[in-house]
Amino acid sequence: MLDNDASNNNCNPHKLPLGDLKFALSGQDGVKRHVPALDVHWVRREKPFGSYICLMSSYGKLKTAAALEEWTFTANNCRQDLEFLLGLSQHEFWSYMVYEESAMAAIVTFLQRANPYYRQPDVSDNSAQDKEIAQANQLYAQLLRLVVRLVMRLCTAKESASEWITPQQHSSLLYSNYLISVPLLFDLAIAVGDSEPRNVALLSQIFDSVLRIQPEYKKDLKEAVAFYENAFLSMQIQVENEGCEGAGGGVPIDGDLETPYDDVVLFALDCAYTLRILLQLRPELVETIEELRLVQSIANFYDLTVPMLYKNIYMVNPQANSLRWLNETRQQFLGVVRDVISSQLQGGRGQQLVELLQECLSAQTFVVDYQRQYPLEHDMQMLLNRCPNVKNYKVDFVVSGYQKAVSTCLSGVMADELDSSRDVSFDGDEEEDSTPTSPLPQATSNGSTRDIDLEVSAVLDVLPDLGMGFIRSLLTRYENSEQAIAAILDDNLPPDLAEMDRQKVYVPPDPQDKLQSQTGVRHFNVCDGDRYDVLTQDKPECIIKQGKGLPGGPRNAEQLLDDKTDVKKLKERYQQYAMVEESTHDGDGVEYDDEYDDSYEALNEGQAPPVSLLRARMQAASHLASSHAAAYEIQDQEEDDDDSSDSKSEKGTVSRGGADFCENPEVIRARYQQRQMAKYGQRGSSGAQQSAAVSGAPKGQGQTQQTQRSRGQKEAHKSSRANHNRKAGAAFKRSKGMMS
Template sequence: MLDNDSSNNNCNPQQLPLGKLKFALSGQDGVKRHVPALDEHWVRREKPFGSYICLMSSYCKLKTAAALEEWTFTANNCRQDMEFLLSLSQHEFWSYMVYEESAMAAIVTFLQRANPYYRQADVSDNSAQDKEIAQANKLYGQLLRLVVRLILRLCTAKESPSEWISPQQHSSLLYSNYLISVPLLFDLAIAVGDAEPRNVALLTRIFDSVLRIQPEYQKDLKEAVAFYESAFLSMQIQVENEGCEGAGGGAPIEGDLETPYDDVVLFALDCAYTLRLLLHLRPELVETIEELRLVQSIANFYDLTVPMLYKNIYMVNPQANSLRWLNETRQQFLGVVRDVISSQLTGGRGQQLVELLQECLSAQTFVVDYQRQYPLEHDMQTLLNRCPNIKNYKVDFVVSGYQKAVSSCPSGVMAEELDGSPEESFDADEEEEELQSANVSPLPQATSGSSRDIDLEVSAVLDVMPDLGMGFIRDVLTRYENSEQAIAAILDDNLPPDLAAMDRQKVYVPPDPQDKQQSQTGIRHYNVCDGDRYDVLTQDKPACIIKQGKGLPGGPRNAEQLLDDKRDVKQLKERYQQYAMVEESNHDDGEYDDEYDDSYEALNEGQAPPVSLLRARMQAASAPVATSSHSAAYETQDQEEDDDYSTDSKSDKAAPRGGADFCENPEVIRARYQQRQMAKYGQRAGGGAVPQSSHTAGVTGAPKGQGQTQQTQRNRGHKEANKSSRANHNRKAGAAFKRSKGMMS
């Protein structure tokens, strides 16, 4: 008990702060002692503070019947506990907050399990049950107001002239004892919300007070914003790690949950609302978001995880409420990006804004939805007016990229090719209100099966697991984008619940093309070619030859006609006759004909003798008796040819030419060459016998039996002595002749 000398009306007459204030107490033995104002001695309550339970059994569904009665009993106890804390004096209140863990745990538990401000159940006073729910909502409102008053008291340093705390001690008590933390502020923001202006003013006051009392909360707030990147990655892993036991550790499909992805959607929705509310309360966090590149993370999450989440939920339950919650998540994330872009636009940070929009171009789903809700044309025009230094081609590139993404995006909702649509399961009026409030375009359809080769992917899965049925594999492939993901899910035994319960030996029965053909034409055929491009009954111009009678149209009627067909030979003959026809024209004016090819004309003067002369030489070489006079004659003739050629060349060079001639007319050269050939080989060119020279006659001599002259005997001896050097066919002389003419062999 307090000492009688101390006045109960004024426990602190000297108006000392809480850290220096002490109270004099006298025990049962009469001994007085001084107890600090902030001490565990003042925690006299033996019963711990109760823990709050959530009013909602599941998202947007309030508890009813016995569960509602249980909640009412727990909520009344919590209300009494909070009223008790508020009724305490300052030093007792702070002693309970610091030394009684259950007191602060009661506040934290309530905020963690509070109803989110953006989802409140609609209640009408039409029945007894609705009246119970209305009373429960009223009680919940009282609890929320009490919790807010407790947090405001924690943020208040001076309650009266005699009850106050020094700023240093106040800051230390809040931060060191974790009485207020950033997660608690986030939960408080979601519980109070910004539905009314007074709520926003209240939250702004609390945030300002906390950051003013302890500046370290500013650093914690930035770290909390940085956590969102890890949250996005965690949600993506949970969505990819689907299974019978829930997505990424989530609750299984039992009780009030409709799909194993409900917890992921709720977490994403809470993150989106919290982040947007933080930007309203603390606009300076925009700089932190820019440093952390959080907008790019939101765009990637929007483009990768949201469509996958939408598709998986629709596959499990097309009428799940989580599809609508996911649309709200999209709306809030777009609002966050819009707030960041508006802040950059207002602050004149044009370069950062253009770079941000360029980096987000890779997320096509995000780009389409953002462009449809917030067209960039107006923002870019405002940006050019405020930041004239921004280059126009960068702005045009960004605007054209966003516009092109919208124009190339197919209209319609995701999974529109499936039977039904998620919008059909909602109430029409409620869905219209959702679309008007969200003003967000539906997501484009995920990868459609038309662009995939399902048969090829089925073969790939069968190569790895041949014991599975084709029907089961096809059903699995409809849930995944490729065969690799399907194989990984089967091997990890991480399939969706409906696929996990399916018979893995399910047989695939392909659809009968006759049914489709019959529905289109009304005629049912029984031919393997019915309905294809060769079907003359369904195609006006079939890709085939209609054969009537024997043979093909225009073909031979029998084997004899087939063998007598020489059309191909005639075509080849006509083709090669065109190469033999060379048109020659006489130019009276003496001009050079450019069409004449004289590329090899220069070699004519160095060619071998005419064919008739060569034939005569071969006949002479094959004669039964050969003499050395032939070789000598040939050598003499070759020497004469060389002399004539050199003489003709000199005469050609010395011949006078007109100044207008660039080169001599090839016709004149050919005529002169022909004259030389005729003058030299004219007598032997006719193909007759070659007259024997003196050398040849000397070797041959007279007929046998008539005697030989002395000169003949001498010539024969010379030939016999030198025949080894010249050979029988004059090979060395022929080779030397070829080399002299440039004909290497």
């Protein structure tokens, strides 16, 4: 039997520490033995401690019906176990913590599965369930208080004057037995949160106690902060792998999540909140973050992974809650960067701050959101006042870079670029946010539209055994055909596409359905809906024919034969050639000299000479031209003899040797008039006499014998003169260069 039990007030009369304290025990045989205060002997509970289960079925949804009853039963058992641990004496409590694994596992399990402080369960509108929900929330609050009390008892070395532990033993117990760890502290921070000032004070007290008891936790804390870089890389890999394996190697909270990316988003959200609370509790970690370049990692994650998550989630489920959680993640990461910049600004580390902002300029999405949330103009003005040694041109470069990124960014929230009807809040609230954020990257870098048919052909060239329906579904998830082919060859398809029939055919949409939805009229003609359809086009590109014939055309064969349209066109065409522009300029610049054609005005249609005379006249003209040329040569020779000095130069430059290349028109006209007078002058008078002889005396007075002879000769030879000899007239016209 135990001599000095917990009920005895004189169990530790010498007030020894836990490591030196021993208790005398008497066995059934009456033999006494001394048992240390920290020993497995004090673990007398046969039933192991139970494991806690999560209150929410999925993120933000409270369990109902049978699931809620199961949770209530498990939570009541956990509450009894936690109250049992708190009711133990100091040496028994530490014995259970050290030697009973299920005792510490109950605390760790609860913190891992606790409700995050930033996401409370949704309250149902059903009034019949209000009482059950209120009881569940009350029970959960009790469990959280008990777990916090147990953690604080682990951090307490002296409970009373007779129950205390030396600092060395206390530090060894916590660190060597993993009773307190950095992951446990992170889970505790997320469970308690910073929604109230007293919660922040409580967490600060716990963190200060742990770091004071065991300084090695500071080193672990820095390693935990360094883990965030690997966490960002893990989330990026999971997004590229369609989120099939869970971020960080974990498993989803529940099996009824809306998209395969919910686990990745929840992991990112938890990291963001944890890091922000950690900086609030331990401001000295800013130096560690600067050394690890964690802000640059956050900016790269913000610029690369977050837009990809938006795009993939929206393709799977446009109404998924993950879009709202992702906005909360962005807001928290911006808050983390803001805390780091504020700490550098207050600490006077201006050079480090400017270099940090310059390195983040490459992440345009992060730059745009940070500038819109926390403009740099005020911070840079404070920086110049605190740190006058910082170069002004560097500050101006950073400020102009952030401002330019905002001015050149397209407006609209990421999810709004995909669906303008859905308003996604920037700060994680349900209400609409008026601050626009960075846009989602386009499918193509140059902004051009994709040619799906061309990409389908490219995939079929490499994988001809696939169906067009499967390929089209695949291309909607990837930016180009190269990525789709790589995903198929690597067997790295999303779950929904991996289970799809790869021989699925593509049935193009019926144009008639689209036409019917637009016009309300359904036709069955292959030409319906085209540019010639008078039923759907207000101005069809065709001639509307009514009745026989075409509009403006002949109605019968008679009108067709009497059509003189082409003749009128030709007449108008040749009338344009007859219009000669007369110039008003005098001198050498005259383009047209009317005197050149005056000689032909005397030639009427009935005055053409006979063929024999025409031939003789042409021979005479040729002989006269040659005589004139000979005369010109003789005159040139005489001029050359008179002026011997000029003859040599004239012979080298001007040598006629024959007729002129182009004779003066005035000379030609004068010569023509002389020929006319010489040949037709006398004939004109005799012609008048002949005309009088033919006419004779007035009728009734009798005619002379000469008159009758002249009339007979005229009748015999009338076919060779005047209008009767058209052949001679035509020849005359051709000789003058006129067209008949």
